[in-house]
Amino acid sequence: MASFQTEERSKLRRRWVDQAIALAMQNKWEEAAKVNESILELFPNDTDALNRRGRALTELGRYREAREAYQKTVELDPTNTIARKNLARLATLKVEEAPPTREKVDPRMFIAETGKTGVVSLIQPAPRDVLAKVAAGDQVNLSIEGRRLRVETLAGEYLGTIEPKIAMRLVDLMRSGNRYVAAVMANEDGNLRIFIRETYQDPSNFGKISFPVRGETQGIRPYTRETLLKYELEEEEEAEAEENEFGTDHEEETEEPIEITDLDDENISE
Numbered sequence: 001m002a003s004f005q006t007e008e009r010s011k012l013r014r015r016w017v018d019q020a021i022a023l024a025m026q027n028k029w030e031e032a033a034k035v036n037e038s039i040l041e042l043f044p045n046d047t048d049a050l051n052r053r054g055r056a057l058t059e060l061g062r063y064r065e066a067r068e069a070y071q072k073t074v075e076l077d078p079t080n081t082i083a084r085k086n087l088a089r090l091a092t093l094k095v096e097e098a099p100p101t102r103e104k105v106d107p108r109m110f111i112a113e114t115g116k117t118g119v120v121s122l123i124q125p126a127p128r129d130v131l132a133k134v135a136a137g138d139q140v141n142l143s144i145e146g147r148r149l150r151v152e153t154l155a156g157e158y159l160g161t162i163e164p165k166i167a168m169r170l171v172d173l174m175r176s177g178n179r180y181v182a183a184v185m186a187n188e189d190g191n192l193r194i195f196i197r198e199t200y201q202d203p204s205n206f207g208k209i210s211f212p213v214r215g216e217t218q219g220i221r222p223y224t225r226e227t228l229l230k231y232e233l234e235e236e237e238e239a240e241a242e243e244n245e246f247g248t249d250h251e252e253e254t255e256e257p258i259e260i261t262d263l264d265d266e267n268i269s270e
Contacts, residue, residue, distance in 0.1 A: 177202025
């Protein structure tokens with residue numbers, strides 16, 4: 001009888017885990033938090049559920065509760081890198097709660113297209129407590145300021161600027177009619193990387209490439225996998241750590257890799 005109950009509890013946990021991950025993928029953070037809470041009622045020492053709950057609460061702007069979830073993970077597993085890194089990020093915030101105003105982009109945005117997509121690191125970044133509020137997948141705005149290209153949250157909060165050589169090219173194309181969408185690619189210790197995609201090319205710019213692969217533009221690196229960004233995972237973790245957090249492996253390619261000569265030595269781990 002006891003064995004039967006244990007088996008049923010395990011099946012129920014697996015269903016809830018699948019549901020929690022699906023809700024996170026849809027950015028339904030309130031529902032995701034509740035499902036993980038249900039898991040923790042039956043399995044209070046489930047560190048994966050605690051981490052998922054911490055992520056959901058962070059997305060909801062409930063930072064104090066998120067810290068408590070991650071702190072319990074560390075108490076149960078002092079080597080848990082996901083919880084420790086998120087605690088470090090939350091420690092930089094100056095508020096206990098904030099309204100969940102961020103919007104996520106469709107993961108398909110992160111499929112690379114030669115000449116039309118690129119990833120840039122920001123310069124002149126905002127203070128760390130501001131950067132700590134954004135996470136991978138958050139949509140951002142590109143704002144022209146003279147010859148500079150500012151990156152802002154959708155609420156207009158300054159995050160940083162794009163390197164001048166890249167910015168001037170994009171500013172010229174935007175002023176002549178091109179349109180772009182941008183989102184946070186990764187946020188690692190105050191180093192914010194932004195993924196940019198050309199969504200419309202004005203006829204006057206026919207033949208002009210937004211993101212040259214070689215030669216003139218430094219600091220841009222194209223990406224080729226749809227799974228480059230998984231919203232339910234923390235962008236700073238290695239693949240193995242990601243599997244530990246969500247209990248699933250989702251590394252399936254969506255298209256054949258594009259042969260590209262990279263311009264920098266940065267290793268891609270997302």
